Amino acid sequence: MCACSQRDQWYQVDDYPAVKKMDVHVHIETDRDFFVEKATADNFRLINVSLEYTEGWDDVYGKFAYGLRQHKQSPEVVDMVTAFAVSDWDSPNWEKKVLSWLDSCFEAGAVGVKVWKNIGMVSRDTSGNLIFIDDVRFDPIFNHIQANDKVLMGHLGEPKNCWLPLEEMTTNNDRRYYGNHPEYHMYLQPDMPSHEELTARRDRMLEKHPYLKFVGAHLGSLEYDVDELASRLDRFPNMAVDLAARMGQVFYQTAQDREKVRDFFIQYQDRVMYATDLSDNGERTKEQLHQGMQENWRRDWDFFVMDNEMSSTLIDDPFQGLKLPKEVVDKIFYQNAVRWFELEE
Secondary structure, three states, rough: OOOOHHHHHOOOOOHHHHHEHHHHHEEEEEOHHHHHHHHOOEEEEEEEOOOOOOOHHHHHHHHHHHHHHHHHHHHOOEEEEEEOOOOOOOOOOOHHHHHHHHHHHHHHHOEEEEEEOHHHHEEEEEOOOOOOEEEHHHHHHHHHHOOOOOOOEEOOOOOOOHHHHHHOOOHHHHHHHHHHHHHHHHHHHHOOOOHHHHHHHHHHHHHHHHEEEEEHHHHOOOOOOOHHHHHHHHHHHOOEEOOOOHHHHHHHHHHHHHHHHHHHHHOOOOOEEEOOOOEOOOOOHHHHHHHHHHHHHHHHHHHHOOEEEOOOOOOOOEEEEOOOHHHHHHHHHHHHHHHHHHOOO
């Protein structure tokens, strides 16, 4: 094969700046434009994602306000996913409040709605019962999102590593995270729901809403096995996933069986979107922020477009890049996001 035809079929490392890319899962929680500056320089568009964290509606309002300011400053670079809170779940006005809030966000340009792992793992009703994503009270909310042709983005559950002791986890990033956040380490909380229960409840929600466009954040919490993920994508044709903060699990599986992982990305090339979960809350210097973005974005680009041996601090073993065809890379890094979120180009 001549060099020109090879270049037509495959990207090279140095093609990175010229190729349009999108990171569909970032968290900019500051007014400064350093994140957007780096994204613009690297030819990235962004979807800034809001969520309910620990402060209920205050989180939702504050995080969406940051995203909206970034969107207004750089509408060609930043789009927004909003959220809603369940902190007032038992209020008789909860449903009306949520729907009104979502309408205001859609009017402002939000392309989707995020639900977070607090549903099923943290948030409780006034009787002390955990709130689960398949609860019938969510149905009108999800119907409204579907009726407005928006996307539901769901971080529901956690990596399967979350239910293992630290020393048995497959990735170093999970080991670090749960070491620093024992409140979310389910191995330490055996009375909490299992990974299987949370996944089953998510699946029941999708069964009830087969036409709702759903993006499973973090590989849909099925990051541990591309075969399991493939089975859900086959089962739910309106489900896609993003890669945010789960490249370690992709690398881990690649080190074990590269061809299986490569075949997955080729077969499901229309259902996967590039994402990182990178954030800026204003604490790091511009140089530190840009260095972190550079390291993540360039590492992942190299992994998808090259077939050289690689290493990463995310896992202990070396692995080989996937070298996906150009058309697959273009879908994962850009075209799928445009299509799923119905973005203007």
